[in-house]
Amino acid sequence: MSLADPQFNALGELHHFIDIDGLDKSLLTQILDTAEGFAGVNDRTIKNVPLLRGKTVANLFFENSTRTRTAFELAAKRLSADVLNVDLVTSSTNKGESLLDTLHVLEALQCDMFVVRHGESGAAHFIARHVSPSINVINGGDGQHSHPTQGMLDMFTIRRHKGDFSNLCVVLIGDIRHSRVARSDISALVKLGTGEVRVVGPRTLVPSDVESLGVTIFPTLEKALVGADVIMGLRLQKERMRTATVPSSGEFYRTYGLSPERLALAKPDALIMHPGPTNRGVEIAGSVADGKQSVILEQVTYGIAVRMAVMSIVMGNATNLRRAQS
Amino acid sequence: MSLADPQFNALGELHHFIDIDGLDKSLLTQILDTAEGFAGVNDRTIKNVPLLRGKTVANLFFENSTRTRTAFELAAKRLSADVLNVDLVTSSTNKGESLLDTLHVLEALQCDMFVVRHGESGAAHFIARHVSPSINVINGGDGQHSHPTQGMLDMFTIRRHKGDFSNLCVVLIGDIRHSRVARSDISALVKLGTGEVRVVGPRTLVPSDVESLGVTIFPTLEKALVGADVIMGLRLQKERMRTATVPSSGEFYRTYGLSPERLALAKPDALIMHPGPTNRGVEIAGSVADGKQSVILEQVTYGIAVRMAVMSIVMGNATNLRRAQS
Amino acid sequence: MSLADPQFNALGELHHFIDIDGLDKSLLTQILDTAEGFAGVNDRTIKNVPLLRGKTVANLFFENSTRTRTAFELAAKRLSADVLNVDLVTSSTNKGESLLDTLHVLEALQCDMFVVRHGESGAAHFIARHVSPSINVINGGDGQHSHPTQGMLDMFTIRRHKGDFSNLCVVLIGDIRHSRVARSDISALVKLGTGEVRVVGPRTLVPSDVESLGVTIFPTLEKALVGADVIMGLRLQKERMRTATVPSSGEFYRTYGLSPERLALAKPDALIMHPGPTNRGVEIAGSVADGKQSVILEQVTYGIAVRMAVMSIVMGNATNLRRAQS
Numbered sequence: 007m008s009l010a011d012p013q014f015n016a017l018g019e020l021h022h023f024i025d026i027d028g029l030d031k032s033l034l035t036q037i038l039d040t041a042e043g044f045a046g047v048n049d050r051t052i053k054n055v056p057l058l059r060g061k062t063v064a065n066l067f068f069e070n071s072t073r074t075r076t077a078f079e080l081a082a083k084r085l086s087a088d089v090l091n092v093d094l095v096t097s098s099t100n101k102g103e104s105l106l107d108t109l110h111v112l113e114a115l116q117c118d119m120f121v122v123r124h125g126e127s128g129a130a131h132f133i134a135r136h137v138s139p140s141i142n143v144i145n146g147g148d149g150q151h152s153h154p155t156q157g158m159l160d161m162f163t164i165r166r167h168k169g170d171f172s173n174l175c176v177v178l179i180g181d182i183r184h185s186r187v188a189r190s191d192i193s194a195l196v197k198l199g200t201g202e203v204r205v206v207g208p209r210t211l212v213p214s215d216v217e218s219l220g221v222t223i224f225p226t227l228e229k230a231l232v233g234a235d236v237i238m239g240l241r242l243q244k245e246r247m248r249t250a251t252v253p254s255s256g257e258f259y260r261t262y263g264l265s266p267e268r269l270a271l272a273k274p275d276a277l278i279m280h281p282g283p284t285n286r287g288v289e290i291a292g293s294v295a296d297g298k299q300s301v302i303l304e305q306v307t308y309g310i311a312v313r314m315a316v317m318s319i320v321m322g323n324a325t326n327l328r329r330a331q332s
Numbered sequence: 333m334s335l336a337d338p339q340f341n342a343l344g345e346l347h348h349f350i351d352i353d354g355l356d357k358s359l360l361t362q363i364l365d366t367a368e369g370f371a372g373v374n375d376r377t378i379k380n381v382p383l384l385r386g387k388t389v390a391n392l393f394f395e396n397s398t399r400t401r402t403a404f405e406l407a408a409k410r411l412s413a414d415v416l417n418v419d420l421v422t423s424s425t426n427k428g429e430s431l432l433d434t435l436h437v438l439e440a441l442q443c444d445m446f447v448v449r450h451g452e453s454g455a456a457h458f459i460a461r462h463v464s465p466s467i468n469v470i471n472g473g474d475g476q477h478s479h480p481t482q483g484m485l486d487m488f489t490i491r492r493h494k495g496d497f498s499n500l501c502v503v504l505i506g507d508i509r510h511s512r513v514a515r516s517d518i519s520a521l522v523k524l525g526t527g528e529v530r531v532v533g534p535r536t537l538v539p540s541d542v543e544s545l546g547v548t549i550f551p552t553l554e555k556a557l558v559g560a561d562v563i564m565g566l567r568l569q570k571e572r573m574r575t576a577t578v579p580s581s582g583e584f585y586r587t588y589g590l591s592p593e594r595l596a597l598a599k600p601d602a603l604i605m606h607p608g609p610t611n612r613g614v615e616i617a618g619s620v621a622d623g624k625q626s627v628i629l630e631q632v633t634y635g636i637a638v639r640m641a642v643m644s645i646v647m648g649n650a651t652n653l654r655r656a657q658s
Numbered sequence: 659m660s661l662a663d664p665q666f667n668a669l670g671e672l673h674h675f676i677d678i679d680g681l682d683k684s685l686l687t688q689i690l691d692t693a694e695g696f697a698g699v700n701d702r703t704i705k706n707v708p709l710l711r712g713k714t715v716a717n718l719f720f721e722n723s724t725r726t727r728t729a730f731e732l733a734a735k736r737l738s739a740d741v742l743n744v745d746l747v748t749s750s751t752n753k754g755e756s757l758l759d760t761l762h763v764l765e766a767l768q769c770d771m772f773v774v775r776h777g778e779s780g781a782a783h784f785i786a787r788h789v790s791p792s793i794n795v796i797n798g799g800d801g802q803h804s805h806p807t808q809g810m811l812d813m814f815t816i817r818r819h820k821g822d823f824s825n826l827c828v829v830l831i832g833d834i835r836h837s838r839v840a841r842s843d844i845s846a847l848v849k850l851g852t853g854e855v856r857v858v859g860p861r862t863l864v865p866s867d868v869e870s871l872g873v874t875i876f877p878t879l880e881k882a883l884v885g886a887d888v889i890m891g892l893r894l895q896k897e898r899m900r901t902a903t904v905p906s907s908g909e910f911y912r913t914y915g916l917s918p919e920r921l922a923l924a925k926p927d928a929l930i931m932h933p934g935p936t937n938r939g940v941e942i943a944g945s946v947a948d949g950k951q952s953v954i955l956e957q958v959t960y961g962i963a964v965r966m967a968v969m970s971i972v973m974g975n976a977t978n979l980r981r982a983q984s
Contacts, residue, residue: 052386053442054414060704062732073437076416080388080441083414088706088735090728107935111725114958115732116705283433306440378712379768380740399763402742406714406767409740609759632766 012134017330019323022134022143023316025152026193034161034197040315041162045308047084057318058087064117066133067146068094068124073282074146077306078121078155081313090117106136113138118324119317120144127151127186142320144313150184156281157190159312161198163305164236167277171198177230177272178204178221179262180240180289181211187281188240196220206230207262208253227262234272239264239280239289255288264290269299277301338460343656345649348460348469349642351478352519360487360523366641367488371634373410383644384413390443392459393472394420394450399608400472403632404447404481407639416443432462439464444650445643446470453477453512468646470639476510482607483516485638487524489631490562493603497524503556503598504530504547505588506566506615507537513607514566522546532556533588534579553588560598565590565606565615581614590616595625603627664786669982671975674786674795675968677804678845686813686849692967693814697960699736709970710739716769718785719798720746720776725934726798729958730773730807733965742769758788765790770976771969772796779803779838794972796965802836807968808933809842811961813850815953816888818960819929823850829882829924830856830873831914832892832941833863839933840892848872858882859914860905879914886924891916891932891941907940916942921951929953 011028015021020033047055063082067075075091082089092112112120119142122130127149134143147153168174176195182188182205195203196219203221205212212223224230231237242258253261264278278290278300286292295302337354341347346359373381389408393401401417408415418438438446445468448456453475460469473479494500502521508514508531521529522545529547531538538549550556557563568584579587590604604616604626612618621628663680667673672685699707715734719727727743734741746760764772771794774782779801786795799805820826828847834840834857847855848871855873857864864875876882883889894910905913916930930942930952938944947954 050386053388054386060702060706062705062735072418076418076438077441079416080414083388088732090731092724092728110955111934111958112728114955115729115962116959282437303436303440306437307442310441376712379714380712398744402744402764402767405742406740409714608763629762629766632763633768636767 012131015139015323015327017323017327019326020320021323021327022130022145023154023320024130024134024143024145026154026157026190026197027152029197031197031199034158034194037158037312037315037319038162038165040319041158041308041311044084044311044314044318045162047311047314053084054086055084056086058082058085058118058321061087061118061321062090062116063087063119063121063317064090064092064112065121065146066092066094066112066123068122068129069147071123071147073306074123077309078144078146078313081310081317082119082121084310085314085317087119087317105133109133109137113141117141119321121146122148124148140324142317142324144316144320147186150186151189153186153190153281155309155313155316156187157194158316159305159309160187160191160238160279160281161194162308162312163279163301164277166304166308167301168235171195171200173201174235175202175204175233176200176236176238177206177224177234178238178240179227179230179264180207180258181242182207182216182240183211183213184243185240191238192216192219192221204230204234208258227264227268228271231268231271234276236277236279237264237269237272239278239284241281241283242285242289255285259288263288264294266291266293266297269294269297275299279305282306338457341465341649341653343649343653345652346646347649347653348456348471349480349646350456350460350469350471352480352483352516352523353478355523357523357525360484360520363484363638363641363645364488364491366645367484367634367637370410370637370640370644371488373637373640379410380412381410382412384408384411384444384647387413387444387647388416388442389413389445389447389643390416390418390438391447391472392418392420392438392449394448394455395473397449397473399632400449403635404470404472404639407636407643408445408447410636411640411643413445413643431459435459435463439467443467445647447472448474450474466650468643468650470642470646473512476512477515479512479516479607481635481639481642482513483520484642485631485635486513486517486564486605486607487520488634488638489605489627490603492630492634493627494561497521497526499527500561501528501530501559502526502562502564503532503550503560504564504566505553505556505590506533506584507568508533508542508566509537509539510569511566517564518542518545518547530556530560534584553590553594554597557594557597560602562603562605563590563595563598565604565610567607567609568611568615581611585614589614590620592617592619592623595620595623601625605631608632664783667791667975667979669975669979671978672972673975673979674782674797675806675972676782676786676795676797678806678809678842678849679804681849683849683851686810686846689810689964689967689971690814690817692971693810693960693963696736696963696966696970697814699963699966705736706738707736708738710734710737710770710973713739713770713973714742714768715739715771715773715969716742716744716764717773717798718744718746718764718775720774720781721799723775723799725958726775729961730796730798730965733962733969734771734773736962737966737969739771739969757785761785761789765793769793771973773798774800776800792976794969794976796968796972799838802838803841805838805842805933807961807965808839809846810968811957811964812839812843812890812931812933813846814960814964815931815957816929818956819953820887823847823852825853826887827854827856827885828852828888828890829858829876829886830890830892831879831882831916832859832910833894834859834868834892835863835865836895837892843890844868844871844873856882856886860910879916879920880923883920883923886928888929888931889916889921889924891930891936893933893935894937894941907937911940915940916946918943918945918949921946921949927951931957934958
């Protein structure tokens with residue numbers, strides 16, 4: 007854990023949650039353990055806890071995502087925070103206001119936490135470096151860089167089903183190159199000591215230097231699936247298929263689609279995961295997405311507990327820091 | 333009461349509120365009696381009660397309606413629920429997500445209740461049949477099929493002013509064919525034992541088989557109004573006037589518009605009702621809409637109490653069912 | 659204080675907050691003193707107080723303004739009110755509903771307070787004159803007429819830094835003619851007994867009759883700045899620059915831009931204020947906007963306390979009135 011990482015405060019505690027790369031195994035485990043407690047809260051009939059009462063969480067979405075915005079909004083509300091949805095896709099630059107001016111206004115409105123979603127890689131880091139020290143920033147996905155809460159909810163889902171990571175064989179399939187989910191998952195899997203992490207996909211979508219992260223590139227999906235405990239599909243951006251370098255939907259499914267036949271190559275209790283929304287018949291057969299090994303909707307559910315965990319940890323650390331400094 | 337109706341749970345209690353057709357008089361009366369209590373809450377200076385504290389109500393609006401969405405949002409907030417507004421007009425299919433995938437994601441986010449507004453008849457039924465048993469579905473209007481909370485708030489308004497239904501003469505005017513409000517009102521009026529229900533409107537907008545529902549078609553508005561206790565206008569969709577089968581605004585008003593002169597044919601204390609928004613000078617004269625017999629704005633007010641009643645009844649039943657099953 | 663002013667109720671207490679013109683010094687001082695208490699609340703880690711619990715505040719924004727809407731939303735939430743955001747830019751007239759019909763529906767939904775933002779001068783007055791007596795109306799900016807909460811937050815900011823108004827020299831720069839902020843600031847400054855209020859700007863943007871309000875027109879920015887305690891920039895609407903009567907951005911900055919050199923002409927502790935968003939390099943140099951004399955972001959922060967003060971005062975008066983009348 008590097009104190010120079012902008013994610014940490016003067017006490018060396020997590021202040022922003024931007025990127026799994028800078029975090030160590032014990033911190034990832036703390037997040038998973040905390041989420042475990044909130045997963046229990048979400049099963050209760052009254053789901054709210056007062057940990058963030060009187061706090062204001064601003065959802066700053068520069069990129070549309072109903073699914074992710076809703077998950078963060080619910081997580082914040084279940085912690086009893088007030089939530090502001092600031093739709094920056096349409097509003098911010100109406101009056102020629104710069105990003106920093108917008109941020110400073112939201113700071114001045116005494117928001118306590120920013121959840122940031124942005125199409126540019128590095129946007130959440132940029133914002134974290136420029137906000138006042140009283141604000142916690144959580145990355146809700148930035149460009150092709152990082153989507154750390156998705157990474158952690160994937161880890162939570164795996165741990166709930168498989169327990170220890172050290173004996174697991176995990177396969178990621180598809181567009182490794184452009185996927186912020188893949189980056190966050192690989193980083194978390196490696197840090198948590200996963201036995202083997204395999205990646206497989208079209209040559210144009212799997213950068214050869216990805217092996218330096220601690221994963222192994224496999225030549226065919228069939229070979230990658232043999233012995234797999236966890237199979238993670240990734241969303242194929244259809245917009246990219248229009249370019250010459252990426253196969254068509256049909257071609258992709260023929261070579262990399264997770265069909266029932268291919269699934270049979272993995273261990274019989276292998277988990278099927280996908281960050282959603284799935285393209286049925288492209289990345290995955292509908293029957294596999296809906297099948298009994300699929301935990302795709304559990305991932306969504308656990309996403310709330312994991313986000314509650316991250317929010318409550320950084321907010322608690324902010325309180326510790328204020329006390330230490332006063 | 334048929335147990336095969338998807339609106340009922342395994343205990344035979346109301347689980348979804350989709351359509352008045354499947355409900356019996358005692359259940360309609362329970363809703364009205366419960367709403368009576370909430371109407372008192374809404375008169376207090378502090379209007380919130382904690383019945384749905386910790387619950388999440390998702391407003392799924394596939395069709396724009398600020399008025400109806402706001403009424404449901406207020407009803408849910410006055411019950412202390414958390415409310416998610418999910419604008420599906422713009423967001424859902426951005427990424428090619430199907431309706432069912434969207435629903436399953438919202439289920440996985442552990443919402444407790446869906447309020448559904450959709451342009452297709454049968455959409456609320458479809459959704460109720462496919463959601464997980466832990467979710468309650470309330471129909472906020474589907475196509476030309478049903479708008480049951482509007483029907484119940486109309487009944488509540490009538491009962492508050494007139495008491496018993498058995499001696500009442502109620503007239504519905506205008507576009508009976510396309511109106512989900514008319515369907516729900518007729519169904520509720522007949523079940524509650526209304527003395528006489530009359531319908532009147534242009535031949536193209538009054539289906540001849542409507543009499544099988546227990547109402548009488550009248551040839552002219554003048555004849556229909558004689559002896560009326562309650563006069564219900566219906567919104568004329570201006571878009572339909574462009575087709576050859578429907579009269580123009582001016583023509584409609586000349587034959588079916590509720591003018592002060594025509595109103596004089598009804599009983600002197602006849603109520604004037606309309607689901608809103610009114611087209612003044614088309615369905616109704618402005619002076620009649622604003623006159624002392626008009627209860628159009630009371631309908632809006634009572635809509636909150638009625639929706640609070642429906643929400644609290646289905647949520648209470650869900651709790652009963654969980655207890656019975658555990 | 660005139661009882662004929664629609665802002666006052668039958669007890670002569672503030673009922674709507676539309677325009678500073680009709681208010682007297684003691685009332686302005688009451689607002690500032692009340693805001694002082696809320697500024698303390700906003701510094702606490704739990705920022706909510708229960709003064710408006712169970713009340714519903716509807717934000718009626720006929721004109722987009724994320725910044726102002728957010729400030730009102732936060733103020734209402736910190737008072738524990740339920741907040742409805744009704745986006746009337748897109749929704750209201752979808753079905754041909756008139757403004758008054760929309761208002762009456764929101765009244766019927768038993769909202770307690772309307773915050774109104776509208777592009778037409780006089781809109782908030784119009785609405786205040788037509789709503790039911792149970793509703794409080796707060797003007798969030800109407801056309802070129804008035805923006806009274808901005809005026810009061812500017813006064814609050816000045817008082818916090820400078821204490822008494824009687825010895826102050828305040829300069830307003832730029833588009834006096836079209837600015838609702840300038841009108842509200844001038845009115846408040848004069849009522850609070852400010853020593854000297856100067857205005858300066860292009861001839862086309864400074865109406866000659868403005869001096870009748872109690873201010874002095876200065877021929878050049880340099881002369882106006884000598885001895886200034888407070889310097890208030892105003893936003894230049896770029897759309898207006900396209901017409902022949904207004905100088906271009908570059909021209910404006912050369913003659914009226916607040917540069918570091920010009921700032922040196924004012925007192926060394928002069929405050930720099932601006933309602934935001936600023937056009938850097940047009941009305942003000944970036945280094946001045948971000949410099950240590952700038953209180954531009956403090957204005958945003960104090961805006962919450964001031965809006966909480968106004969909301970709690972009018973809501974408390976409504977309670978007094980109900981008691982007096984019952």
